Amino acid sequence: MLTLLHLLSAVSLLVWGTHIVRTGIMRVYGSDLRRVLSRSVERKPLAFVAGIGVTALVQSSNATALLVTSFVAQGLVALSPALVIMLGADVGTALMARVLTFDLSWLSPLLIFAGVTFFLSRKQTRLGQMGRVAIGLGLILLALELIVSAATPITQASGVKVLFSSLTGDTLLDALTGAIFAIVSYSSLAAVLLTATLTATGVISLKVSLCLVIGANFGSGLLAMINASKQNAAGRRVALGSLLFKLVGCVVVLPFVGLLAEQMERLPVADEELVIYFHMFYNLVRCLVMIPLAGPMARLCQTMLADIPEEDPRLSPRYLDISALDTPSLALANAARETLRMGDVVEHMLVLNREVMHGKFAQEREVRRLDDDVDVLYTAIKLYLAQMQKEDLGEADSRRWAEIIEMALNLEQAGDIIERMTGDIAAKSHAVQRAFSPAGMEELDTLHERLVGNLRLSLSVFLSSDITSAKRLRRSKHRFRILDRRYAHAHVDRLHQQNVQSIETSSLHLGLLGDMKRLNSLFCTVAYNVLDQDERDDDRMADEAI
Structure with missing residues (x-):
């Protein structure tokens, strides 16, 4: 034996x-x-x-x-x-x-x-x-x-000889x-x-x-x-x-x-x-x-082996190649591509959310379905990266691994927020036939446009780690917060003026402002990661020079 x-x-x-x-x-x-x-x-x-x-x-x-x-x-x-x-x-x-x-x-x-x-x-x-x-x-x-x-x-x-x-x-x-x-x-x-x-x-x-x-x-x-x-x-x-x-x-x-x-x-x-x-x-x-x-x-x-058409190709990841796991740089690039695709789905959810704000309540179902797609992609990315041996990764690859996980998590949370926002709009506006005031709708549209722009810029920063773009994204975040606060004060002023539409949609309006601010924070987190790393690199170079 x-x-x-x-x-x-x-x-x-x-x-x-x-x-x-x-x-x-x-x-x-x-x-x-x-x-x-x-x-x-x-x-x-x-x-x-x-x-x-x-x-x-x-x-x-x-x-x-x-x-x-x-x-x-x-x-x-x-x-x-x-x-x-x-x-x-x-x-x-x-x-x-x-x-x-x-x-x-x-x-x-x-x-x-x-x-x-x-x-x-x-x-x-x-x-x-x-x-x-x-x-x-x-x-x-x-x-x-x-x-x-x-x-x-x-x-x-003898027994083996008999066997063979x-x-x-x-x-x-x-x-x-x-x-x-x-x-x-x-x-x-x-x-x-x-x-x-x-x-x-x-x-x-x-x-x-x-x-x-x-x-x-x-x-x-x-x-x-x-x-x-x-x-x-x-x-x-x-x-x-x-x-x-x-x-x-x-x-x-x-x-x-x-x-x-x-x-x-x-x-x-x-x-x-x-x-x-x-x-x-x-x-x-x-x-x-x-x-x-x-x-x-x-x-x-x-x-x-004939091709079987997929009912919904967005429900499955496209770039998570298992054979690339032995090559960390390629595996991380694949995960990053899938994360960018995840960002595209979140952007589509934002566009549909705006349509729901303008009365197209039938789009709520599509938003819910897209959020399910975001969850599927997030789970696939997470499990894909979990198969990589982190102890064998270099410093740069380990940092990129953490960036991808954080970006995917932020996008997944953003999808949940957008789904909840869309459901609140449909429930509180469509059910009782209430609409935002013209000034309030204009403010929400402005914030929405800035939110989509910041999402696109954050995906660009995530892909390129460009310092200039990261600084621009950080400035955009601060401007968004200032604008969000200004619009909240403007809404309160309309309440003092006894604007009926503002009174009827006050809780929904303020809730959307808060949700948009949270979404903006999630999108802009990547800028701080890039800038912090740049500062650490500068400090290291200074120490080496000394």
């Missing part, structure tokens, strides 16, 4: 090392890798090579699949070149399996030591993140050694077992390396090993389908096309596995090396043959 736990922990360490390398590379070069993938779609050979290169860097074809499906889901990349990139990713992961089987035992402790040193001393820098990558590579090499040492005594047990003897002779069962290996270990790389180890100890024959490798490749396609299940139809088509390509490879090669095994056994190469070479050349030949078929496969996938 202890030996089995050692094997399972070694496989887990391999998967974890791969994860660390992927996240480290994405945090340092994530935006560059995305740019390479998005710009390599014009020519199939370039897209194929880009898939190989990116997968070799991130040590995971699943990571490349996640990137590509997100691109296609957002309409940034067409389906046909995306499938070519996925074919390149399959070759890339096969090449890395060959590299990782070399005797690099001396390199593992060196990478781990150097990686930990750089990561702990300069965690928030690019060099620190490269230390993270070095740690991951060292863990991968260490895990491979542990897998070999842990699997050797296990494979000598059941895999001989049934090609489909062997391939299915390989697929299960890949899914359980969350890596076709781990499944292939484990298969090579079992072959080296003589537990399974070469024929069974080849079936397991083919099945592991198919299992990686199933993993991509599972990961893409939450994408829209366009994103899922990428995973489906990659899976169908791998299924075609299985169907074509599996009937000839016995013949291939007989021919390969005659080669003067160790069995475990034969498994790795077969994995590499199987993917290379399969993918090269499939490249010309990317177009027809794309059309087939579009037929099998």
